[in-house]
Amino acid sequence: MISADHLRRVAFWSHDLNEDEFERARKGIVEKSFSGGAYICHRGDRLDSWTGVTAGLIKLGTVSKTGKAVTLAGLREGGWFGEGTLLKDEARQYDLVALRDTAMAYMNRATFFWLFDNSAAFNRYLVRQFNERLGQFIALVEYDRMLDSTARVARNIAWLFNPVLYRNPGLHLEISQEEIGALSGVSRQVANQSLKTLENEKLLRLDRGGITVLNLEALSRYGE
DNA sequence: TCATTAAGCGTTG
DNA sequence: CAACGCTTAATGA
Numbered sequence: 001m002i003s004a005d006h007l008r009r010v011a012f013w014s015h016d017l018n019e020d021e022f023e024r025a026r027k028g029i030v031e032k033s034f035s036g037g038a039y040i041c042h043r044g045d046r047l048d049s050w051t052g053v054t055a056g057l058i059k060l061g062t063v064s065k066t067g068k069a070v071t072l073a074g075l076r077e078g079g080w081f082g083e084g085t086l087l088k089d090e091a092r093q094y095d096l097v098a099l100r101d102t103a104m105a106y107m108n109r110a111t112f113f114w115l116f117d118n119s120a121a122f123n124r125y126l127v128r129q130f131n132e133r134l135g136q137f138i139a140l141v142e143y144d145r146m147l148d149s150t151a152r153v154a155r156n157i158a159w160l161f162n163p164v165l166y167r168n169p170g171l172h173l174e175i176s177q178e179e180i181g182a183l184s185g186v187s188r189q190v191a192n193q194s195l196k197t198l199e200n201e202k203l204l205r206l207d208r209g210g211i212t213v214l215n216l217e218a219l220s221r222y223g224e
Numbered sequence: 225t226c227a228t229t230a231a232g233c234g235t236t237g
Numbered sequence: 238c239a240a241c242g243c244t245t246a247a248t249g250a
Contacts, residue, residue, distance in 0.1 A: 176239085176240060176241090177240075177241070178240080178241095187228070187229050187230075188229090188230085188241090188242095189228085189229075189230095189242090189243090190228080190229085192241075192242075208236085208237060208239095208240065208241080209237095209239075209240060209241095
């Protein structure tokens, strides 16, 4: 169980719940920590919870048949996922890796399904999230053929600032260039070059140990 | 051959 | 002390 204040801070969807729903959610959630580089779960694991990132940064990816690592998405604090796996009662489709020291929240299955059956607000949130993710995965098809690394970096950053997935995410994010590279599937050097290009184009600003987005719209469309 | 990357190292904030 | 930038040697398309 986690504190009410903490839940409100790390799960914006909880703001929409009524008192009873909120209490149930709170009681059904536990938190766990992972250090940087650690696997949070492997593809094929049966993780029987709905999960959220409450601190840090994680990478959601898989390994292709040829043994190449493919990153599908990055999640930052406030990002919740795994509802698809839970609803379909499947094993996890992806590997989850903590890119730095990270804390994860786990909502048990019974609580998730209680909210799913009883809370209109929770369902609205899920539908919005599904819809947004669908858009992301459609973009992935194009993304795959689009070899330009700057465009990859731009879009990965834009995803971390998605206003639906993260309610008012702000303009700044503490993230190193190495972490951006890991998320975008490019090396540190290339991430650095791409970021400089984007900075020259006034789409973002590089700060030490972080970035500030100046034009989210352009970042999310970069390379079109 | 040419491009890309991981690794190491010096600098910086 | 971690992030950044640069060099270099290895890798591979």
